[in-house]
Amino acid sequence: MLDLGEIRKNIDGIDRQLVSLFEERMRLTSQVAEYKIETGKKVLDPERERQKLEAIKSLVEKEDNKHPIADLFSQIMANSRKGQYMLLEKMGQTLREPYEAVDEIKKEGAKVVYQGVAGAYAYAAMLDYFGEDVDNFNVPTWKDAMEAVKEGKADYAVLPIENSTTGSITAVYDLLQEYNNYIVAEVYVKVEHVLMGLKGTDLSKVTTVYSHAQGLTQCESFLESHKDWQQISQPNTAVAAKKIFEDKDNSHVAIASKEAAKLYGLEILKTDIADEANNTTRFVIVSKTRTFVKNAKKTSIVFECVNEPGSLYNLLSHIIYNGLNMTKIESRPIEGRQWEFRFFVDIEGNINDQRVMNALRGIEEESRSIRLLGNY
Numbered sequence: 001m002l003d004l005g006e007i008r009k010n011i012d013g014i015d016r017q018l019v020s021l022f023e024e025r026m027r028l029t030s031q032v033a034e035y036k037i038e039t040g041k042k043v044l045d046p047e048r049e050r051q052k053l054e055a056i057k058s059l060v061e062k063e064d065n066k067h068p069i070a071d072l073f074s075q076i077m078a079n080s081r082k083g084q085y086m087l088l089e090k091m092g093q094t095l096r097e098p099y100e101a102v103d104e105i106k107k108e109g110a111k112v113v114y115q116g117v118a119g120a121y122a123y124a125a126m127l128d129y130f131g132e133d134v135d136n137f138n139v140p141t142w143k144d145a146m147e148a149v150k151e152g153k154a155d156y157a158v159l160p161i162e163n164s165t166t167g168s169i170t171a172v173y174d175l176l177q178e179y180n181n182y183i184v185a186e187v188y189v190k191v192e193h194v195l196m197g198l199k200g201t202d203l204s205k206v207t208t209v210y211s212h213a214q215g216l217t218q219c220e221s222f223l224e225s226h227k228d229w230q231q232i233s234q235p236n237t238a239v240a241a242k243k244i245f246e247d248k249d250n251s252h253v254a255i256a257s258k259e260a261a262k263l264y265g266l267e268i269l270k271t272d273i274a275d276e277a278n279n280t281t282r283f284v285i286v287s288k289t290r291t292f293v294k295n296a297k298k299t300s301i302v303f304e305c306v307n308e309p310g311s312l313y314n315l316l317s318h319i320i321y322n323g324l325n326m327t328k329i330e331s332r333p334i335e336g337r338q339w340e341f342r343f344f345v346d347i348e349g350n351i352n353d354q355r356v357m358n359a360l361r362g363i364e365e366e367s368r369s370i371r372l373l374g375n376y
């Protein structure tokens, strides 16, 4: 009968040797880092790693151990690289481009653009962040909003990026990639649909309800109890509210935001009519300048990795290795390269946080490209 205690004691002895050899190896790779700092040589040396793995595999006696040993040494070298990036960043050898750090994003006198019409949810997000007196204008598309910021016609754009029920707004992610604008803040707006009509509207006399198709779908249960109402969709919820105001017919009602009711002087007939109580949209505030608040807590990046096994895993390992929390990942196809993707990632932390610096450094060195989208 084998003695488990005895076997484990032997394993413990071997592990002690592995740990001490690992530490000795890490000390040597720190010296390599010093050499690389002096000479400007890149940390990642794919040819050396390839040769190393081949050599290691040829050392094993048992064929079955070839794959596990290569796996183990890939990890050891990945960790040695991470240690080297950490040293490089500590020595001030950063690749990060400079930015302006401010106490607060400047809101006074700012000109803001949003997509849609007054009373829409982007409009509510804008008022929420910039205040009621903000100097603003609207444009028909999200791309127009990005363009207005790029051309300096607006200081900031307000764009929806994700909804808690329906997910990411992928077109806006693509625009963040296309334009060299930066995310400087975010705002969460609860999408609270309310029923509105002219002052003194009698619900029992209503014949028609207007809203955006999404608004009608999101209030399905409420509309079930008003089956006799004709449902008519409009380009967006604010247009529906405007229609009630203009048509002056008190048998017509609209489903839109509270802001839309206020804007068109309509009476709120019923609140909380959406099926999903916590329907929230996250909006980003985008600027042309690299100006981030000093106490920013979230870092957004976009990167592309080479199309080979494990490449995404390896890049994300920089986030894990530095103990950071990744709060979001979104993949989008790369135009002109079928079935290749770029990844949008949000991590908790400020870009001045050592751990964030190390992770971004590692991804920068080992990805095909990376861009900092914002720190807010």
Ligand SMILES: O=C(O)C(=O)C[C@]1(C(=O)O)C=C[C@@H](O)C=C1
Binding pocket: 029, 032, 033, 043, 044, 045, 046, 048, 049, 052, 076, 077, 078, 080, 081
């Ligand atoms: O030899 C080097 O240049 C090192 O930086 C050391 C090491 C390793 O851990 O073996 C780490 C990273 C390189 O990609 C190659 C090898």
